[in-house]
Amino acid sequence: MLKKILFLFCCMFALVNMGMAQAAPEINKVSYGITPDNKLRVVLDCSTLTKATANLTPTELLVTVNGKLSNVNNRQYFPAKSQTVRRVTLQEAGNRVIVHVPLKTALQGDQYKLFNLKKDNVAKRPERIVLDVYNGPAPEKRTTTSIRVTHSYSVSGGIKGKKITLDPGHGGTDSGAIGAEKLLEKDVTLPVALKVKDLLEAKGAIVSMTRTTDRDVFGPDASDREELQARVDVAENNAADLFISIHCNANTNREIGGFSTYYHEKSKYDYLVADELQKAMMKTGNFQDLGVRYANLYVNKRCSMPGALVEMLFVSNRKEEKILRSNWFRTKLAVAIADGIANFYAHNN
């Protein structure tokens, strides 16, 4: 009896869904490019979530996308210096778009990837279909994904000569959290990080930055993982001793505020540096102490050296948003972070 009911229910569900079949999605824009790890990337901006399938033959990669090319003029792309791809051509066939990628050499099944990037209202990016094709070996210095170079790091002997990577959170198309009065998280993290850089250099540290301007580190149209991995790569490529990611917090309930610091326990030092940073930040004023917390944060987990991620107050909290706008308080925050790092090294002598 139960089976019959289930079956009937499913049939009804299927029918209802078929009845709702909509008009073909519009593909409004196509961009082509080469990613920092040398993949040919084709991005199709779509009006709604759509379906795409790939078919690989020894001479050609064919991708069929459910949709119509509305006003796309750049329907062909010739990648310079590609070892694998001759060209990319878009062809319209009814309610489908076929992406032809004739190949110079046969590809393995894992040398291309077809995936979706979700609509992002904050970054104002639509639903996207992304095709990545292996374009040749990745440049040596930019190790992404599988190749993990592990450097030895040093924590002893004071801050002088220590290689520290600072990561101003978000940037470019990714604004991070947005305050009630429209303060963007990325517009706080960068100026504070730049101030921290100067202060650490004055203490004798060698500082590298994941970004020094308002930009995406991997590039626009990156997946969230690629964007975060690109930040980890900066630390690895600089053989950093310490990685500090600088963020502001947010919450839909605007009442909540305060400082918190996160760590991922790869060594005993991760907690120690997080604790020093939290203590130093708490001295900047009368704010709630949300504490030092373990979390599975990508950048802290994937970096081989110790590190922490600071959340400097909440842009979602009106009072804190206001203070985060002021240059004097940003300087105060930067001094606190630089002091926290210096204290960590001083206590580990």
Place this chain on the structure above:
Amino acid sequence: MKIKAVGLTLVLCLSCVLAAGCAGGGSSPTTKQQPAAQQPAVKQEAKTTTTEIEKTIYVLPTNGSQTLTPKKIKIKAAQGQEPLTALKAVVDSNNKSLPKGTKVLGLTIKDNLAIVNLSKEFLSKGQGEYERTMSLYAIVNTLTEFPNIKKVLFQADGKNIEVLGQMDLAEPLIRNATYLPKTK
């Protein structure tokens, strides 16, 4: 034989849903590989012994701290279904901190790993980092109250998640005592 028949019905049911999803331009557009057949939410046989147990779930605090509040609830569920009931309760209790419309689609437990399948709303942006981490660890800490669950992997609409906000969700999460009240 009976199990087989139920299985067949479920397969039929799933294929209907999948086909329907395609026709409607639904939520499962991915591409190269066929999505792994989704585990049905409730994998139960004819057994219907319902027992009531008391269990702790974790909810976001009302005082704005970063420590989860334990809440004892009574769980009435068929044998083996208690974790799913607890999961639904914790998602319900924290619905203001999870993205709007997030629903539990299923829970599979195997080799001490719980796979939590939530609806695709779970991935929507606009949530703060504070509530995201807190609500994720509220779920993880609630499920790891069960002795047969040590790790929790999150899925959205049956698909694995790489990154959510700043969180790495490619690998399972473990119980996080730093979000719990300090034990005396």
